[in-house]
Amino acid sequence: MKVSELAKAYGTTPDTVRYYTRLKLLNPIKSENGYKYYPPTEVSRFKFILSARQLGFSVSDIQQIVDEASHGKAACPLVRALIKERLAETEKQFLAMLKLRENMSSALEQWECKEDKAPTSTMVCHLIDSFEPLNEEEPSDEK
Amino acid sequence: MKVSELAKAYGTTPDTVRYYTRLKLLNPIKSENGYKYYPPTEVSRFKFILSARQLGFSVSDIQQIVDEASHGKAACPLVRALIKERLAETEKQFLAMLKLRENMSSALEQWECKEDKAPTSTMVCHLIDSFEPLNEEEPSDEK
DNA sequence: GTAGACCTGTGTGTAAGACACAGGTCAATA
DNA sequence: TATTGACCTGTGTCTTACACACAGGTCTAC
Ligand SMILES: [Zn+2]
Ligand SMILES: [Zn+2]
Ligand SMILES: [Zn+2]
Ligand SMILES: [Zn+2]
Numbered sequence: 001m002k003v004s005e006l007a008k009a010y011g012t013t014p015d016t017v018r019y020y021t022r023l024k025l026l027n028p029i030k031s032e033n034g035y036k037y038y039p040p041t042e043v044s045r046f047k048f049i050l051s052a053r054q055l056g057f058s059v060s061d062i063q064q065i066v067d068e069a070s071h072g073k074a075a076c077p078l079v080r081a082l083i084k085e086r087l088a089e090t091e092k093q094f095l096a097m098l099k100l101r102e103n104m105s106s107a108l109e110q111w112e113c114k115e116d117k118a119p120t121s122t123m124v125c126h127l128i129d130s131f132e133p134l135n136e137e138e139p140s141d142e143k
Numbered sequence: 144m145k146v147s148e149l150a151k152a153y154g155t156t157p158d159t160v161r162y163y164t165r166l167k168l169l170n171p172i173k174s175e176n177g178y179k180y181y182p183p184t185e186v187s188r189f190k191f192i193l194s195a196r197q198l199g200f201s202v203s204d205i206q207q208i209v210d211e212a213s214h215g216k217a218a219c220p221l222v223r224a225l226i227k228e229r230l231a232e233t234e235k236q237f238l239a240m241l242k243l244r245e246n247m248s249s250a251l252e253q254w255e256c257k258e259d260k261a262p263t264s265t266m267v268c269h270l271i272d273s274f275e276p277l278n279e280e281e282p283s284d285e286k
Numbered sequence: 287g288t289a290g291a292c293c294t295g296t297g298t299g300t301a302a303g304a305c306a307c308a309g310g311t312c313a314a315t316a
Numbered sequence: 317t318a319t320t321g322a323c324c325t326g327t328g329t330c331t332t333a334c335a336c337a338c339a340g341g342t343c344t345a346c
Contacts, residue, residue, distance in 0.1 A: 004292075014293090019334055033342060034294060041265060048267050055274060056247050059333065065271075069262035076259035079270050080251075087247045094244055097237045104199050104230045108223075116219035119212035122184060124191050127222050128208075131194060147323070157324090162303055176311060177325055202302065293342065304330080311324065316317095 001038045009043075010050055020049060025063060056086045099134075107131050144181045152186075153193055163192060168206060199229045242277075250274050 007014045020026045021036065026046060028036035038046070045066075052062045061082050068075040110131065117126045150157045163169045164179065169189060171179035181189070188209075195205050204225050211218040253274065260269045 002293080013335080015335055016333085018295095035292095035342080036294085044265055045267065048271060051274060052271050053333095054246065054276065055250055055271065056243050066267055069267045072261065074259040074261045075268045076257075076270055079268050080254060083247060083251060087244070087251065090240060090244050090247060094237075094240045097233060097240060100199055101230070101233050101237055103197065104226060104233060107198055108226060108230065111223060114219075116217040118215065118217045122187055124188065124209055124212045125218045125222050127219055128191060128195050128198065131198060133197065145324075156304080158304055159302085161326095178311080178323095179325085196302095287346100289344100289346090291343085291345105294340080296339100297337085299336080300332095300334090302331100306329080307327090309325080312322085313320105314322105315320080 001043060003036055003038075006038050006043065006046060010046065012050065017046070020046070020059075023059065023063065025049060025059070025066060055083065056090055057082060058086070061086070103131075103133050106134055144186060146179055146181075149181050149186065149189060153189065155193065160189070163189070163202075166202065166206065168192060168202070168209060198226065199233055200225060201229075204229070246276050249277055 001009065003014045003017050007017045017026065017038075021028060026038065026042050026049075028038045028042055031037055049062055052065070053059070057065070065075045065078055065082070068078050107127075111127050114127060114130075119125065123129055144152065146157045146160050150160045160169070164171060169181065169185050169192075171181045171185055174180055192205055195208070196202070200208070208218045208221055208225070211221050250270075254270050257270060257273075262268065266272055
Protein backbone atom coordinates (compact mmCIF):
# COMPACT_ATOMS: atom_id res chain seq x y z
CA MET A 1 0.00 0.00 0.00
CA LYS A 2 1.05 3.54 -0.68
CA VAL A 3 0.90 6.35 1.86
CA SER A 4 -2.49 7.71 0.98
CA GLU A 5 -4.03 4.30 0.58
CA LEU A 6 -2.87 3.31 4.04
CA ALA A 7 -4.16 6.54 5.54
CA LYS A 8 -7.53 6.23 3.91
CA ALA A 9 -7.85 2.57 4.85
CA TYR A 10 -7.79 3.50 8.52
CA GLY A 11 -9.45 6.86 8.44
CA THR A 12 -6.39 8.97 9.06
CA THR A 13 -4.28 11.32 6.99
CA PRO A 14 -1.19 10.88 4.83
CA ASP A 15 0.59 13.26 7.19
CA THR A 16 0.02 10.91 10.08
CA VAL A 17 1.46 8.01 8.12
CA ARG A 18 4.41 10.11 7.11
CA TYR A 19 4.92 11.25 10.69
CA TYR A 20 5.18 7.73 12.04
CA THR A 21 7.44 6.87 9.15
CA ARG A 22 9.75 9.77 9.95
CA LEU A 23 10.01 8.47 13.48
CA LYS A 24 10.83 5.01 12.13
CA LEU A 25 7.79 3.52 13.77
CA LEU A 26 6.87 2.41 10.27
CA ASN A 27 9.46 1.05 7.85
CA PRO A 28 8.13 1.02 4.33
CA ILE A 29 9.92 -0.36 1.32
CA LYS A 30 11.14 2.14 -1.20
CA SER A 31 10.42 1.21 -4.75
CA GLU A 32 12.51 2.35 -7.69
CA ASN A 33 10.36 5.38 -8.34
CA GLY A 34 11.00 6.60 -4.81
CA TYR A 35 7.53 5.87 -3.56
CA LYS A 36 7.03 4.22 -0.17
CA TYR A 37 5.20 0.91 -0.06
CA TYR A 38 3.82 -0.58 3.13
CA PRO A 39 3.82 -4.40 3.16
CA PRO A 40 1.26 -6.27 5.31
CA THR A 41 3.54 -6.31 8.36
CA GLU A 42 3.77 -2.55 8.29
CA VAL A 43 0.07 -2.23 7.72
CA SER A 44 -0.65 -4.21 10.84
CA ARG A 45 1.91 -2.23 12.73
CA PHE A 46 0.06 0.89 11.71
CA LYS A 47 -3.13 -0.65 13.01
CA PHE A 48 -1.31 -1.37 16.25
CA ILE A 49 -0.10 2.19 16.58
CA LEU A 50 -3.58 3.57 16.04
CA SER A 51 -5.00 1.23 18.66
CA ALA A 52 -2.37 2.25 21.14
CA ARG A 53 -3.03 5.95 20.46
CA GLN A 54 -6.71 5.34 21.07
CA LEU A 55 -5.80 3.91 24.45
CA GLY A 56 -3.98 7.08 25.39
CA PHE A 57 -0.41 5.96 24.87
CA SER A 58 1.87 8.70 23.64
CA VAL A 59 3.88 8.22 20.49
CA SER A 60 6.98 8.01 22.63
CA ASP A 61 5.35 5.29 24.73
CA ILE A 62 4.66 3.38 21.56
CA GLN A 63 8.27 3.73 20.50
CA GLN A 64 9.37 2.19 23.78
CA ILE A 65 6.86 -0.61 23.47
CA VAL A 66 7.86 -1.40 19.93
CA ASP A 67 11.51 -1.31 20.87
CA GLU A 68 10.93 -3.71 23.73
CA ALA A 69 9.12 -6.10 21.41
CA SER A 70 11.82 -5.77 18.79
CA HIS A 71 14.27 -7.15 21.34
CA GLY A 72 12.06 -10.22 21.64
CA LYS A 73 10.84 -9.35 25.10
CA ALA A 74 7.21 -9.29 26.12
CA ALA A 75 6.15 -5.67 26.20
CA CYS A 76 3.19 -6.46 28.43
CA PRO A 77 4.71 -5.36 31.74
CA LEU A 78 5.74 -2.06 30.20
CA VAL A 79 2.33 -1.66 28.65
CA ARG A 80 0.61 -2.28 31.96
CA ALA A 81 2.87 0.17 33.76
CA LEU A 82 2.51 2.88 31.16
CA ILE A 83 -1.24 2.74 30.96
CA LYS A 84 -1.49 3.18 34.71
CA GLU A 85 0.59 6.33 34.47
CA ARG A 86 -1.40 7.66 31.55
CA LEU A 87 -4.67 6.84 33.24
CA ALA A 88 -3.61 8.78 36.32
CA GLU A 89 -2.69 11.75 34.16
CA THR A 90 -5.93 11.52 32.27
CA GLU A 91 -7.84 11.43 35.52
CA LYS A 92 -6.11 14.59 36.64
CA GLN A 93 -6.76 16.41 33.40
CA PHE A 94 -10.29 15.17 33.44
CA LEU A 95 -10.93 16.70 36.84
CA ALA A 96 -9.27 19.92 35.73
CA MET A 97 -11.52 20.10 32.69
CA LEU A 98 -14.54 19.37 34.81
CA LYS A 99 -13.74 22.30 37.04
CA LEU A 100 -12.97 24.53 34.08
CA ARG A 101 -16.24 23.63 32.45
CA GLU A 102 -18.13 24.41 35.62
CA ASN A 103 -16.38 27.74 35.97
CA MET A 104 -17.09 28.63 32.38
CA SER A 105 -20.76 27.91 32.50
CA SER A 106 -21.01 29.56 35.88
CA ALA A 107 -19.45 32.67 34.39
CA LEU A 108 -21.83 32.62 31.48
CA GLU A 109 -24.72 32.48 33.90
CA GLN A 110 -23.34 35.18 36.20
CA TRP A 111 -22.90 37.43 33.21
CA GLU A 112 -26.33 37.02 31.78
CA CYS A 113 -27.87 39.78 33.81
CA LYS A 114 -24.88 42.10 33.65
CA GLU A 115 -24.68 45.05 31.33
CA ASP A 116 -21.83 45.80 29.02
CA LYS A 117 -19.46 48.40 30.39
CA ALA A 118 -16.78 50.49 28.80
CA PRO A 119 -13.25 49.82 30.00
CA THR A 120 -11.37 52.13 32.33
CA SER A 121 -7.69 52.68 32.83
CA THR A 122 -7.63 50.00 35.52
CA MET A 123 -10.25 47.62 34.19
CA VAL A 124 -10.18 45.81 30.88
CA CYS A 125 -13.49 44.04 31.34
CA HIS A 126 -15.65 44.06 34.42
CA LEU A 127 -17.20 40.74 33.49
CA ILE A 128 -13.91 38.93 33.83
CA ASP A 129 -12.79 41.04 36.76
CA SER A 130 -15.95 40.35 38.68
CA PHE A 131 -16.04 36.63 38.11
CA GLU A 132 -16.09 34.55 41.26
CA PRO A 133 -14.77 31.04 40.74
CA LEU A 134 -16.73 28.22 42.30
CA ASN A 135 -15.49 26.40 45.38
CA GLU A 136 -11.79 27.22 45.29
CA GLU A 137 -10.83 24.14 47.33
CA GLU A 138 -13.50 22.60 49.50
CA PRO A 139 -15.67 25.40 50.84
CA SER A 140 -14.28 24.88 54.32
CA ASP A 141 -15.59 26.94 57.22
CA GLU A 142 -13.43 30.02 56.85
CA LYS A 143 -13.12 32.10 60.00
CA MET B 144 7.42 45.07 41.18
CA LYS B 145 10.08 43.06 39.49
CA VAL B 146 9.46 39.96 37.42
CA SER B 147 9.92 37.38 40.12
CA GLU B 148 8.04 39.36 42.69
CA LEU B 149 5.07 39.64 40.39
CA ALA B 150 5.19 35.97 39.60
CA LYS B 151 5.40 34.93 43.22
CA ALA B 152 2.65 37.33 44.25
CA TYR B 153 0.19 35.46 42.06
CA GLY B 154 1.55 31.95 42.30
CA THR B 155 2.97 31.71 38.81
CA THR B 156 6.47 31.64 37.37
CA PRO B 157 8.82 34.33 36.10
CA ASP B 158 8.67 32.63 32.72
CA THR B 159 4.95 33.23 32.54
CA VAL B 160 5.42 36.91 33.31
CA ARG B 161 8.14 37.13 30.73
CA TYR B 162 5.99 35.33 28.19
CA TYR B 163 3.14 37.81 28.49
CA THR B 164 5.66 40.59 28.39
CA ARG B 165 7.15 39.31 25.17
CA LEU B 166 3.69 39.31 23.67
CA LYS B 167 3.23 42.91 24.83
CA LEU B 168 0.29 41.95 26.96
CA LEU B 169 2.28 43.49 29.79
CA ASN B 170 4.24 46.70 29.36
CA PRO B 171 6.71 47.15 32.17
CA ILE B 172 8.93 50.16 32.68
CA LYS B 173 12.59 49.65 32.09
CA SER B 174 14.78 51.15 34.76
CA GLU B 175 18.34 52.30 34.15
CA ASN B 176 19.83 49.00 35.18
CA GLY B 177 17.79 47.24 32.51
CA TYR B 178 15.42 45.60 34.95
CA LYS B 179 11.68 45.55 34.21
CA TYR B 180 9.39 47.13 36.74
CA TYR B 181 5.65 46.55 36.77
CA PRO B 182 3.66 49.52 38.07
CA PRO B 183 0.23 48.96 39.68
CA THR B 184 -1.62 49.22 36.37
CA GLU B 185 0.46 46.40 34.95
CA VAL B 186 0.05 44.38 38.09
CA SER B 187 -3.70 44.55 37.81
CA ARG B 188 -3.49 43.74 34.15
CA PHE B 189 -1.54 40.63 35.08
CA LYS B 190 -4.27 39.72 37.53
CA PHE B 191 -6.76 40.21 34.71
CA ILE B 192 -4.84 37.94 32.38
CA LEU B 193 -4.66 35.21 34.98
CA SER B 194 -8.39 35.44 35.63
CA ALA B 195 -9.12 35.21 31.96
CA ARG B 196 -6.84 32.20 31.58
CA GLN B 197 -8.65 30.51 34.45
CA LEU B 198 -11.86 31.03 32.54
CA GLY B 199 -10.50 29.17 29.56
CA PHE B 200 -9.67 32.09 27.31
CA SER B 201 -6.63 31.56 25.16
CA VAL B 202 -3.79 34.03 25.25
CA SER B 203 -4.76 35.10 21.77
CA ASP B 204 -8.33 35.70 22.96
CA ILE B 205 -6.95 37.88 25.70
CA GLN B 206 -4.92 39.86 23.21
CA GLN B 207 -8.06 40.57 21.23
CA ILE B 208 -9.97 41.55 24.35
CA VAL B 209 -7.24 43.87 25.53
CA ASP B 210 -6.95 45.39 22.10
CA GLU B 211 -10.67 46.06 21.99
CA ALA B 212 -10.54 47.74 25.37
CA SER B 213 -7.52 49.77 24.36
CA HIS B 214 -9.61 51.29 21.62
CA GLY B 215 -12.03 52.44 24.28
CA LYS B 216 -14.74 49.97 23.28
CA ALA B 217 -16.53 47.69 25.69
CA ALA B 218 -15.00 44.25 25.31
CA CYS B 219 -18.02 42.58 26.86
CA PRO B 220 -19.71 41.43 23.64
CA LEU B 221 -16.46 39.90 22.46
CA VAL B 222 -15.95 38.29 25.83
CA ARG B 223 -19.41 36.77 25.80
CA ALA B 224 -18.98 35.46 22.29
CA LEU B 225 -15.55 34.00 22.93
CA ILE B 226 -16.50 32.19 26.10
CA LYS B 227 -19.35 30.48 24.33
CA GLU B 228 -16.96 29.20 21.72
CA ARG B 229 -14.46 28.08 24.31
CA LEU B 230 -17.12 26.42 26.38
CA ALA B 231 -18.30 24.44 23.39
CA GLU B 232 -14.76 23.30 22.70
CA THR B 233 -14.22 22.42 26.31
CA GLU B 234 -17.40 20.41 26.31
CA LYS B 235 -16.19 18.47 23.30
CA GLN B 236 -12.79 17.79 24.80
CA PHE B 237 -14.42 16.88 28.03
CA LEU B 238 -16.51 14.21 26.39
CA ALA B 239 -13.48 12.93 24.51
CA MET B 240 -11.56 12.63 27.75
CA LEU B 241 -14.45 10.90 29.40
CA LYS B 242 -14.49 8.31 26.67
CA LEU B 243 -10.73 7.94 26.75
CA ARG B 244 -10.78 7.48 30.50
CA GLU B 245 -13.43 4.82 30.21
CA ASN B 246 -11.50 3.02 27.53
CA MET B 247 -8.32 3.13 29.55
CA SER B 248 -9.81 1.74 32.71
CA SER B 249 -11.73 -0.82 30.72
CA ALA B 250 -8.47 -1.93 29.16
CA LEU B 251 -6.81 -2.15 32.52
CA GLU B 252 -9.60 -4.36 33.72
CA GLN B 253 -9.68 -6.54 30.61
CA TRP B 254 -5.95 -7.08 30.94
CA GLU B 255 -5.95 -8.06 34.57
CA CYS B 256 -6.58 -11.70 33.93
CA LYS B 257 -4.41 -11.91 30.82
CA GLU B 258 -0.94 -13.37 30.82
CA ASP B 259 2.10 -11.68 29.40
CA LYS B 260 2.98 -12.95 25.95
CA ALA B 261 6.11 -12.67 23.88
CA PRO B 262 5.77 -10.71 20.66
CA THR B 263 5.63 -12.32 17.24
CA SER B 264 6.51 -10.98 13.84
CA THR B 265 2.97 -9.75 13.35
CA MET B 266 2.06 -8.83 16.91
CA VAL B 267 3.79 -6.26 19.05
CA CYS B 268 1.58 -6.74 22.09
CA HIS B 269 -1.48 -8.93 22.33
CA LEU B 270 -2.90 -6.79 25.12
CA ILE B 271 -3.23 -3.78 22.89
CA ASP B 272 -4.18 -5.84 19.86
CA SER B 273 -6.95 -7.60 21.70
CA PHE B 274 -8.48 -4.52 23.28
CA GLU B 275 -12.14 -3.97 22.48
CA PRO B 276 -13.18 -0.34 22.82
CA LEU B 277 -16.45 0.31 24.58
CA ASN B 278 -19.56 1.39 22.69
CA GLU B 279 -18.06 2.75 19.48
CA GLU B 280 -21.03 5.03 18.80
CA GLU B 281 -24.32 4.09 20.37
CA PRO B 282 -24.53 0.30 20.49
CA SER B 283 -27.24 0.39 17.85
CA ASP B 284 -28.81 -2.81 16.54
CA GLU B 285 -26.21 -3.80 13.99
CA LYS B 286 -27.32 -5.98 11.07
C1' DG C 287 2.29 15.38 -25.01
C1' DT C 288 0.14 17.14 -21.51
C1' DA C 289 -3.12 17.84 -17.73
C1' DG C 290 -4.23 16.47 -13.25
C1' DA C 291 -3.70 13.68 -9.45
C1' DC C 292 -0.67 11.59 -6.90
C1' DC C 293 3.94 11.15 -4.70
C1' DT C 294 8.68 12.82 -2.65
C1' DG C 295 11.60 15.26 1.04
C1' DT C 296 12.11 19.14 3.85
C1' DG C 297 10.85 22.98 6.50
C1' DT C 298 7.81 25.51 9.28
C1' DG C 299 3.73 26.40 12.40
C1' DT C 300 0.88 25.28 16.31
C1' DA C 301 -0.02 26.70 22.53
C1' DA C 302 1.70 28.17 26.44
C1' DG C 303 5.04 28.35 28.52
C1' DA C 304 9.71 25.54 30.51
C1' DC C 305 14.40 25.42 30.38
C1' DA C 306 19.11 26.70 29.10
C1' DC C 307 22.81 29.89 28.61
C1' DA C 308 25.99 33.77 28.72
C1' DG C 309 26.40 37.69 30.89
C1' DG C 310 24.92 41.97 33.86
C1' DT C 311 23.39 43.70 38.74
C1' DC C 312 22.75 43.90 43.49
C1' DA C 313 23.23 43.02 48.62
C1' DA C 314 25.82 41.10 52.09
C1' DT C 315 29.76 39.36 53.83
C1' DA C 316 34.86 38.29 54.71
C1' DT D 317 37.33 45.78 48.73
C1' DA D 318 36.67 41.75 46.65
C1' DT D 319 33.88 38.03 46.28
C1' DT D 320 29.98 35.24 46.61
C1' DG D 321 25.33 34.13 45.58
C1' DA D 322 20.92 35.38 44.24
C1' DC D 323 18.63 37.76 41.17
C1' DC D 324 18.02 39.89 36.61
C1' DT D 325 18.59 40.46 31.26
C1' DG D 326 18.04 38.99 26.42
C1' DT D 327 17.66 35.22 23.21
C1' DG D 328 17.03 30.68 21.56
C1' DT D 329 15.49 26.08 21.75
C1' DC D 330 12.29 22.31 23.37
C1' DT D 331 7.84 20.20 24.11
C1' DT D 332 3.11 17.19 21.21
C1' DA D 333 1.28 15.13 17.28
C1' DC D 334 0.64 16.19 13.65
C1' DA D 335 -1.05 20.02 9.60
C1' DC D 336 0.31 22.64 5.93
C1' DA D 337 3.29 24.60 2.40
C1' DC D 338 6.42 24.18 -1.36
C1' DA D 339 9.25 22.78 -5.23
C1' DG D 340 9.70 19.22 -7.89
C1' DG D 341 9.23 14.08 -9.57
C1' DT D 342 5.79 10.30 -11.32
C1' DC D 343 1.85 8.11 -12.96
C1' DT D 344 -2.59 7.64 -15.71
C1' DA D 345 -5.72 9.07 -19.12
C1' DC D 346 -6.94 11.40 -22.98
ZN1 LIG E 1 16.45 -1.01 21.82
ZN1 LIG F 1 -16.45 43.97 29.68
ZN1 LIG G 1 -6.23 47.46 17.52
ZN1 LIG H 1 2.08 -7.64 25.36
